[in-house]
Amino acid sequence: MKGVLPSRLPMEGTYSTYPEALDKATGYDSIGIALQVEATVRALLRGDIAYERDGTGYQQIPEGLMLRKLLSTYLRPGDVVVDFGGGLGGTFLNHADLFPSGCRKIVVEQPLFVERGRALAASIGLDIQFSERLDVLSRVDVVLASCVLQYLENYDPAIVSMVAMRPRAIILDRIALAGRERWHVQVCEGYGEGAARIPIRPLLRRRLVKLIPGYRVAAEWSNAFDPDIPTHRGFLFLHEG
Numbered sequence: 058m059k060g061v062l063p064s065r066l067p068m069e070g071t072y073s074t075y076p077e078a079l080d081k082a083t084g085y086d087s088i089g090i091a092l093q094v095e096a097t098v099r100a101l102l103r104g105d106i107a108y109e110r111d112g113t114g115y116q117q118i119p120e121g122l123m124l125r126k127l128l129s130t131y132l133r134p135g136d137v138v139v140d141f142g143g144g145l146g147g148t149f150l151n152h153a154d155l156f157p158s159g160c161r162k163i164v165v166e167q168p169l170f171v172e173r174g175r176a177l178a179a180s181i182g183l184d185i186q187f188s189e190r191l192d193v194l195s196r197v198d199v200v201l202a203s204c205v206l207q208y209l210e211n212y213d214p215a216i217v218s219m220v221a222m223r224p225r226a227i228i229l230d231r232i233a234l235a236g237r238e239r240w241h242v243q244v245c246e247g248y249g250e251g252a253a254r255i256p257i258r259p260l261l262r263r264r265l266v267k268l269i270p271g272y273r274v275a276a277e278w279s280n281a282f283d284p285d286i287p288t289h290r291g292f293l294f295l296h297e298g
Contacts, residue, residue, distance in 0.1 A: 063285035066233070068241040068257060075210040078240040078256035090245075090253050091169050095177065098145045102181065109147040110282075111204070118151065123278040124203070124230055127293055128155040131226045135159040136198040139191070139224075141215060142166060142205030145174045146185040165191045191215060197222040204231035206265075207257050216268040223296060227272060230291040231283055235259035259287040269294050 072078040093112040100106045106114035118125075132138070134157040140148050143164040149156070156162070163186045164174060174187035188194070192214075200219045206212045206229065219227055238261050245253040266274060272294035283289035 065286045066257075066284040067244040067246075069244060069254075070241055072240040072242075072256075075240055075256055075258075078242050078258075081242045082254040082256050088169070091173055094144050094147070094170075095173055098147055098150065098177070101147070101150050102183075108151050110151075112144075119280070119282060122280070123276070123291055124148075124228065125152055125155060127226075127228055127276070128152055131199060132157055132160065133198070135161075137161045137163070137194075137196055138199045138201065139163045139165060139194060139197050141191060141200060141202040141219070142208075143201065143203075144170060145177060146183065146187075148201060148203065149185055162186065163188055163194070165189070192218040192221070194222060197224045198226075200224045200227045202227075202229050207233040207260055208255060210256075212260070213268060216265075220269055220271065223271075223298070225296045227269065227294040228291070229265075229294070231280060231289050232265070232292065233257065233259040234262050234288045234290055237261070238264075262290075265292075271298065272296055 070081065090112060097106070097109045097112050097114045100114050101109045106116060108115040108118045132155060136157070138156070138160055140146070140163070143149070143166060146162070146164050149162045149164075162184065165188050166174065168189055171187045171189050174185070177183060178185055178187065200222070202215070206215065209215060238258055240256055240258045243255045243257040245255060274292055275295040276293035278291045279289060280291065
């Protein structure tokens with residue numbers, strides 16, 4: 058729309074290495090973030106909200122979400138679906154109506170989230186498993202990763218593990234992109250007392266695609282709620298075998 062300024066992700070500085078950025082950050086494993094996400098997921102489970110994203114609750118699911126279209130198209134009964142960096146299972150819960158019967162749902166996360174996720178699942182009988190490791194899984198049919206790769210110190214091993222499992226679809230949503238990979242610190246308001254500060258490195262698109270051999274980019278999109286700067290994109294990779 059004419060006259061509308063582009064939205065920017067609140068980021069500070071540029072840093073040569075991850076340790077330099079981490080020195081200025083608090084990290085995503087902050088207990089404040091985990092508690093915020095857990096409170097929001099519990100609100101979702103109670104029916105107080107309709108949608109959870111990044112620990113924030115909303116009264117309705119955003120319209121026209123490409124992720125919903127892809128899930129409804131590519132999920133099959135009995136699939137093993139992995140959400141890498143999936144928090145406390147928000148994606149599975151947000152779109153529970155799209156998962157066919159018999160799907161096995163697995164979240165791969167950091168230890169703090171795995172601990173809280175397992176406790177949550179056990180307390181209410183939640184049909185989601187939590188694991189700290191991606192490379193220990195054998196059969197996987199669909200892999201999801203939303204708004205996570207840009208926060209990893211080294212995202213190569215995660216991508217290599219995804220490709221090694223040969224899922225028929227890899228869905229990478231909300232990937233921050235730039236023409237050069239440099240570290241910054243993202244300032245995230247609303248997580249407990251004060252702002253959380255997280256190292257972030259927008260990725261180089263051509264390098265990301267090169268790390269996923271044997272797959273083709275079948276779709277590419279953007280979400281209306283993501284910042285314009287840096288550019289955020291989603292990618293659907295389909296196995297060519």
